[in-house]
Amino acid sequence: MEQHVTPCEDAPPPLMYRVERPVFDEAYLHTQLLHPRERSPKTIRQRLAQQLHCSSERAKAIALSFLPILTWLPSYPVKEYLFGDLVSGLSTGVMQLPQGLAYAMLAAVPPVYGLYSSFYPVLLYTFFGTSRHISIGTFAVISLMIGGVVVREAPDSMFTIQALNGTATNTTVFIDTEARDARRVHVAVVLTTLVGVIQLVLGLLRFGFVAIYLTEPLVRGFTTAAAVHVFISQLKYLLGIQTPRFSGPLSALHSVTAVFSDITSTNVTTLIVGGVCMVVLYCVKDLNERFKKKLPVPIPGEIIVVMVSTGISYGLSLSENYQVDVVRTIPSGLLPPAIPDFSLLPNLVTDSIAIAVVGFSMGISLAKIFALKHGYSVDGNQELIALGLCNFVSSFSHTFAITCSMSRSLVQESTGGNTQIAGLLASMVVLLVVVAIGFVFQPLPQTALAAIIMVNLLGMFKQFRDIPALWRTSKIELAIWLVAFVASVLLGLDLGLLVALGFAILSVIYRTQSSETCDSASLFQAAECTGIKIFHSNSSIYFANSDLYLNALKEKVISAAVSRKRKLKKESAERESQNHKSPQKMSADVELGVTHEVVAGGGSQNHLEGQGNGQVAETHTESDSEETRFLEPLCPVHTLILDWTPVNFIDSVGAKAIKLVRDLISTRRALGSVQKCNITEQKCLSFFTGVATPEMVFPTVHDAVLHSRRRTAPPTIPAIQ
Numbered sequence: 001m002e003q004h005v006t007p008c009e010d011a012p013p014p015l016m017y018r019v020e021r022p023v024f025d026e027a028y029l030h031t032q033l034l035h036p037r038e039r040s041p042k043t044i045r046q047r048l049a050q051q052l053h054c055s056s057e058r059a060k061a062i063a064l065s066f067l068p069i070l071t072w073l074p075s076y077p078v079k080e081y082l083f084g085d086l087v088s089g090l091s092t093g094v095m096q097l098p099q100g101l102a103y104a105m106l107a108a109v110p111p112v113y114g115l116y117s118s119f120y121p122v123l124l125y126t127f128f129g130t131s132r133h134i135s136i137g138t139f140a141v142i143s144l145m146i147g148g149v150v151v152r153e154a155p156d157s158m159f160t161i162q163a164l165n166g167t168a169t170n171t172t173v174f175i176d177t178e179a180r181d182a183r184r185v186h187v188a189v190v191l192t193t194l195v196g197v198i199q200l201v202l203g204l205l206r207f208g209f210v211a212i213y214l215t216e217p218l219v220r221g222f223t224t225a226a227a228v229h230v231f232i233s234q235l236k237y238l239l240g241i242q243t244p245r246f247s248g249p250l251s252a253l254h255s256v257t258a259v260f261s262d263i264t265s266t267n268v269t270t271l272i273v274g275g276v277c278m279v280v281l282y283c284v285k286d287l288n289e290r291f292k293k294k295l296p297v298p299i300p301g302e303i304i305v306v307m308v309s310t311g312i313s314y315g316l317s318l319s320e321n322y323q324v325d326v327v328r329t330i331p332s333g334l335l336p337p338a339i340p341d342f343s344l345l346p347n348l349v350t351d352s353i354a355i356a357v358v359g360f361s362m363g364i365s366l367a368k369i370f371a372l373k374h375g376y377s378v379d380g381n382q383e384l385i386a387l388g389l390c391n392f393v394s395s396f397s398h399t400f401a402i403t404c405s406m407s408r409s410l411v412q413e414s415t416g417g418n419t420q421i422a423g424l425l426a427s428m429v430v431l432l433v434v435v436a437i438g439f440v441f442q443p444l445p446q447t448a449l450a451a452i453i454m455v456n457l458l459g460m461f462k463q464f465r466d467i468p469a470l471w472r473t474s475k476i477e478l479a480i481w482l483v484a485f486v487a488s489v490l491l492g493l494d495l496g497l498l499v500a501l502g503f504a505i506l507s508v509i510y511r512t513q514s515s516e517t518c519d520s521a522s523l524f525q526a527a528e529c530t531g532i533k534i535f536h537s538n539s540s541i542y543f544a545n546s547d548l549y550l551n552a553l554k555e556k557v558i559s560a561a562v563s564r565k566r567k568l569k570k571e572s573a574e575r576e577s578q579n580h581k582s583p584q585k586m587s588a589d590v591e592l593g594v595t596h597e598v599v600a601g602g603g604s605q606n607h608l609e610g611q612g613n614g615q616v617a618e619t620h621t622e623s624d625s626e627e628t629r630f631l632e633p634l635c636p637v638h639t640l641i642l643d644w645t646p647v648n649f650i651d652s653v654g655a656k657a658i659k660l661v662r663d664l665i666s667t668r669r670a671l672g673s674v675q676k677c678n679i680t681e682q683k684c685l686s687f688f689t690g691v692a693t694p695e696m697v698f699p700t701v702h703d704a705v706l707h708s709r710r711r712t713a714p715p716t717i718p719a720i721q
Helices: 026-033 044-052 056-066 078-106 114-116 120-128 141-151 177-202 208-211 214-237 251-261 268-290 299-316 342-374 380-395 406-414 423-443 444-458 458-473 474-489 493-513 546-575 654-663 676-684 701-710
Strands: 134-139 160-165 167-175 401-406 517-519 533-535 639-644 669-672
Touching: 056 380, 056 423, 056 639, 078 114, 078 134, 078 141, 078 214, 078 299, 078 406, 078 423, 078 444, 114 120, 114 251, 120 380, 120 423, 120 533, 134 406, 134 423, 141 208, 141 214, 141 342, 141 493, 160 639, 167 208, 177 208, 177 342, 208 380, 208 493, 214 251, 214 444, 214 474, 214 493, 251 474, 268 299, 268 444, 268 474, 268 546, 299 423, 299 444, 342 380, 342 401, 342 406, 342 493, 401 406, 406 423, 444 458, 458 474, 474 493, 533 546, 533 701, 546 654, 639 701
Parallel strands: 533 639, 639 669
Antiparallel strands: 134 401, 160 167, 517 533
16 A cells, blocks of 8 residues: 655754854954963973973873783783683684795795794784784785895895816706805894884884875785785795796786796696695685684684695605605794894895885774774874884894784684784794694695685785776775886885875875865855855965966956956947947946946056956057947955865965965955964964955854955955955
């Protein structure tokens, strides 16, 4: 049965908002309503004493901010959280083991150093980190960036040795892998030390805001390009071929060329093992995704693949019988701490800055997501300090740079993790393997680790879906995404990040320079007040766009007035005949209701073209046609209001540009909806001099309009909005 809904007759009346007050201007607000508190400036000694002042409350606050674990550990609810943290820690630790081994290959160091990097930093972050859910440790993008630096500083060509084959003419060239790996470990450790120092210093200087310059499209385009680099770097392990590792610009293209040029020497057994591992991992991940609500914990596909492939490799002797590359030596126990070789520092400064910023941006972005979901806050500066300590302190124990891993963090949170106790337990799992059973993984095929890395890249490759979405929403953000991706793929991750960051900053400048402008007549459902023009611009006014602001003002207000006046002249010329002997000026703008006046025309009168609406007059010469001289309105627009609602700041160039409005238009000007900070800047810039006074500045546009409507006749001195 069809029902007709009729509006309720007893519906409550709409809410009304009425305000009645005098019209305010800045001079009145400053002198009558706002009385700034007079504060005597503090001396340097007083400021130092205030900063260095110590009390029990301040010491406690500093301790709690530096050691966030003290804020939640004393009140840790054992019955509610312990079981979830225990399950989460074991699940994350099982996942951390194969990823640590695999990502060490990306960093171009032996696999055991990935285990070291999965233990020490995780342990330290438990005490110094503010996020309760992210999983600290090895990460593909950071590992790849480290590997590029390591290969550049310790290439294979530095460790080639020629051996004689019985005769002096026949020699064999081979690589001293032991010396090469030792050198690469030194480079990775020094790089990690420098990354930790940079992050620690930035955190102490309260530079946690630097991550905001890495906008989301930039990060997603950059990480997608990193996924391409990672995938290409693992092809040789999947196929079982020997190719050199490249770094620098066009390294991805060189790596692909090297793989395809040597693809005929593919080890079939290696390819089969790697292919089967990839299929199994993909199926397990798909099952985990499909049944994540029914499974108490995700199926640990990676550790299953590692254990099964290790057993098959050991049972069939894949290394000896089928020439399958395996992990080989994994020393038991932890190495003693050692001081890095700091002679390598000068060559690593630029790379360490890029790795420090990227690592922090990855960590803080994911930490904020989990904090928002679970209702707590994270401190960006303390996160910088925590990551800096994790990298700096751990580097003395032979680790490489770390950050948070998205895949492990999702597992840690989804399996019931509530605090970093889960991370602590995960590090204990890694420690158990390193100390007791590390030798078990020596027969592990490298192609299985390559399969783990490649399958874990699926999430990053799904970011290609951003392209059609950004095309529909924001072309500029799409350009940032594409520039970050293309530059990082072709130029390498370090130079690509620099190019992408520069392009993102240029896009901000472009947006401020290309802001939309309009006058009151073009606003939706806006009716113009007679004699008043309101000009609106969606950006601040500074050196980069001050000329564009003036040009837009001319185009929207002045040029429109010129074309309007010419149209009226043409209509008037068609209706009335002119006296050729005594030309006069007459206005045809009857609908404006403006007083008309007959002016005796003289060829010597000069008028400036380009003035305000109704004030536009053209320069006449002796050769001008008499048809262009007739009656016209004296001043149909008497006030121009500049709406400064979106203006956040103004510099000296912008202030001078606003003052030029007086020379362009002979109308009264007013500034409407000016923020308090802009008024302070204008006073510092000596803006209120001459005809520009605080009485021309109003807190809202409506104040400016009401003030302007009181004066129906055009003043001799222009007014500013």
